[in-house]
Amino acid sequence: xxxxxxxxxxxxxxxxxxxxxxxxxxxxxxxxxxxxxxxxxxxxxxxxxxxxxxxxxxxxxxxxxxxxx
Numbered sequence: 001x002x003x004x005x006x007x008x009x010x011x012x013x014x015x016x017x018x019x020x021x022x023x024x025x026x027x028x029x030x031x032x033x034x035x036x037x038x039x040x041x042x043x044x045x046x047x048x049x050x051x052x053x054x055x056x057x058x059x060x061x062x063x064x065x066x067x068x069x
Contacts, residue, residue, distance in 0.1 A: 029035035
């Protein structure tokens, strides 16, 4: 696994594979705590992650408890 950095000149911002690897590494680092973030940033990140996984909110399909609360 290659470590990518946002400022790394070797990361091609037009390459979806490299961008996905950068995203996955950042996500894992936030989740496992190796890259600490403020609580409000973690909440925003979680909200964006849910939207990526489930799409825009639709009341008819997205019911309370659907995330296993």
